[in-house]
Amino acid sequence: MSLSKIWSAFIIIAIVVAGIKSIGFSDGKTIFTNMVTGKSGDTIRVKLMDSSLMGSAFLQQLDSNKVVVQGDTKLIRYNEGKLLQFKIQAADGIIETCQTAVTLCLRLIGFMALFMGFMSIAEKAGGIRFLSRIIGPFFSRIFPEIPKGHPSMGHMMMNFSANLLGLDNAATPFGIKAMESLQELNPNKSVATNSQIMFLCLHASGLTLIPVSIIALRSAAKSSNPMDIFIPCMIATFVATMAAMLIVSFKQKINVFQPVIMAWIGGLSAIIALLVVYIKSLDTDAVQLFSGSLSSGLILLIFIVIVFGGLYKRIDIFDAFVEGAKGGFDTAVRIIPYLVGMLVAISLLRTSGSFDILINGVKSFFAAIGTDTRFVDGIPTALIKPFSGGGARGMMVDTMKTYGPDSFAGRLSCILQGSSDTTFYVIAVYFGAVSVKNTRYAVGAMLLADLVGIITSILLCYFFFG
Numbered sequence: 001m002s003l004s005k006i007w008s009a010f011i012i013i014a015i016v017v018a019g020i021k022s023i024g025f026s027d028g029k030t031i032f033t034n035m036v037t038g039k040s041g042d043t044i045r046v047k048l049m050d051s052s053l054m055g056s057a058f059l060q061q062l063d064s065n066k067v068v069v070q071g072d073t074k075l076i077r078y079n080e081g082k083l084l085q086f087k088i089q090a091a092d093g094i095i096e097t098c099q100t101a102v103t104l105c106l107r108l109i110g111f112m113a114l115f116m117g118f119m120s121i122a123e124k125a126g127g128i129r130f131l132s133r134i135i136g137p138f139f140s141r142i143f144p145e146i147p148k149g150h151p152s153m154g155h156m157m158m159n160f161s162a163n164l165l166g167l168d169n170a171a172t173p174f175g176i177k178a179m180e181s182l183q184e185l186n187p188n189k190s191v192a193t194n195s196q197i198m199f200l201c202l203h204a205s206g207l208t209l210i211p212v213s214i215i216a217l218r219s220a221a222k223s224s225n226p227m228d229i230f231i232p233c234m235i236a237t238f239v240a241t242m243a244a245m246l247i248v249s250f251k252q253k254i255n256v257f258q259p260v261i262m263a264w265i266g267g268l269s270a271i272i273a274l275l276v277v278y279i280k281s282l283d284t285d286a287v288q289l290f291s292g293s294l295s296s297g298l299i300l301l302i303f304i305v306i307v308f309g310g311l312y313k314r315i316d317i318f319d320a321f322v323e324g325a326k327g328g329f330d331t332a333v334r335i336i337p338y339l340v341g342m343l344v345a346i347s348l349l350r351t352s353g354s355f356d357i358l359i360n361g362v363k364s365f366f367a368a369i370g371t372d373t374r375f376v377d378g379i380p381t382a383l384i385k386p387f388s389g390g391g392a393r394g395m396m397v398d399t400m401k402t403y404g405p406d407s408f409a410g411r412l413s414c415i416l417q418g419s420s421d422t423t424f425y426v427i428a429v430y431f432g433a434v435s436v437k438n439t440r441y442a443v444g445a446m447l448l449a450d451l452v453g454i455i456t457s458i459l460l461c462y463f464f465f466g
Contacts, residue, residue: 006443007345014348021353035351038093091350101340105332108172112328115173118306119155120324121317125309128154138264142245142254143195145185152181156199161298163207163421175203176331176433183434191438192431197445198248200430204446205241205453206421208233214414217397223405227283231276232411232460233418238272240420240453247445331433338432342424346387355383375458377403378412382454385416386423386447393417412461419453 018031034042092100122128131154132139139146139153146152155178162171182196183189211233218226242265249256256262282290310317349355363376378399385392399413423446431439 004437007341010345010349014345014352014354017354017357018352031352034093035348036093037095038351039096040092091347093351094344094347097343097347098340101343102336105336105339109329109332112173112176112332113325114328116177116328116331117321117323117325118303119158119173119177120327121310121315121320122154122306123151123324124315124320125306125313127306127309130154131157137260141258141261142249142256143198144254145193145195146182147185150181150185152178152185152195155181158302159203160207163203171203172429173328175199175430179430179434180331183436186434186436189434190436192436192440192442194252196431196434196436197440197442198245198252200426200442201244201248201445201449202241203430204421204423204426205237205244205449206419207237207241208418211414211418214396214418217393218400218405218414221397221400221405221410223400223410225406227279228406228464229411229414229418230279232415232457232464234272234276236415236419236453236457236460238269239456240449243452244445244449247448251441251445334435335429335432338428339425342428346424349387350384355380358383374408375412375461377409378416378461379454381413382416382419382450382457385420386450387425392422408461408465411465412457415457415461416454419457420450423447423450 014035018035022031091097119128128151129149132149132151135153135157136148139156140148143153155174159171159174159178162174178199179196182193182199185195186193211230214229214233215226218229246256248254279290307317310320359376359380362379363373366373366376381392381395381399384395396413396417400407400410403409405411423443427439427443427446431437431442
């Protein structure tokens with residue numbers, strides 16, 4: 001399914017759901033108003049109830065407090081013998097979302113300019129081609145359409161390395177540069193190539209070695225053991241990445257059982273296993289110190305290696321940096337329309353209540369067939385993650401706040417947060433950066449890999465935490 005069809009479906013579903021929910025309410029138009037002009041934290045009227053149906057104890061509390069909050073999303077007000085039930089809006093309306101999208105791109109300009117400036121130095125000094133030769137034996141198997149030693153291999157390697165260490169801000173410029181390099185090989189500039197799809201599916205699977213931000217949020221939520229989700233997170237994201245590679249390889253008829261591919265996968269698995277053993281020997285504070293030092297140290301190491309490489313090759317380093325930085329500015333501005341369009345569609349889905357209907361439906365289904373439903377309370381994080389990384393992070397925090405950081409739902413939401421990346425954000429930004437309109441089967445492959453990550457996360461949560 002092409003991205004345009006998905007985008008259209010999001011908008012239609014959201015408006016239809018909002019229209020159905022507004023039937024029978026004299027102020028049902030509030031739903032539509034909040035979808036357009038509302039802000040996160042606003043309240044939307046959803047139900048009018050007769051106070052006589054409520055217990056006397058509740059009414060006494062209501063008379064004294066006037067406002068009673070039930071849970072984290074419901075607000076009740078007492079008015080002339082009636083109970084007006086409101087829902088706290090969890091997302092901005094489309095006007096605020098448009099401003100958020102533009103602000104996000106403006107903030108991205110600095111990072112894009114910095115990292116693409118250094119990438120320009122590395123390219124002129126021959127560093128990217130050197131990196132391409134190192135990773136070439138593996139990448140030439142899973143990216144058979146890319147010529148040997150092409151710079152895109154080095155760009156992709158930089159992107160994957162940044163993702164591994166949780167360097168999201170650095171991963172985006174590297175990834176966009178990789179897409180631009182791959183676009184140079186694209187005979188049809190508006191249609192995604194096999195190599196672009198493989199790269200984005202691997203990127204969107206979000207392989208990360210150390211989920212530092214999740215551990216920090218668990219610590220802030222007073223978890224008795226913030227690190228207990230570390231191993232499940234690492235296994236889940238690794239399985240999701242392998243699933244993405246297998247799914248796309250099957251579609252592109254790539255043999256993944258070649259000795260070189262198996263050797264690289266085995267080597268990566270061994271590195272992850274050794275890291276798990278080492279991290280398990282550290283306490284929470286030591287983990288955060290180790291990860292922060294490793295991540296920051298890698299960035300500084302990259303910068304100094306690039307500068308020394310430029311000096312060794314005797315190129316004009318600062319002119320090369322400025323030339324690349326200009327490209328970073330242009331790229332950040334170019335993705336604004338794509339990001340605005342995607343975030344607006346996601347906002348409509350969230351503010352219309354479509355997500356709530358889906359979540360309640362899933363819970364009712366599993367309850368009806370008699371299975372354990374504890375995992376459903378953690379599922380909202382997984383449902384929002386493909387659309388919004390910030391929204392999923394907020395949902396994870398909300399789940400830990402509601403059920404407790406050491407509850408089954410709290411732990412599951414953390415594992416789900418660390419098992420994948422924001423699929424539709426990745427689609428909008430990366431394909432938008434190179435003006436690819438026909439994404440072919442990229443969205444389907446990414447969502448299928450996300451599903452594998454979700455199922456793996458649920459199974460791991462039951463295995464580790466019962």
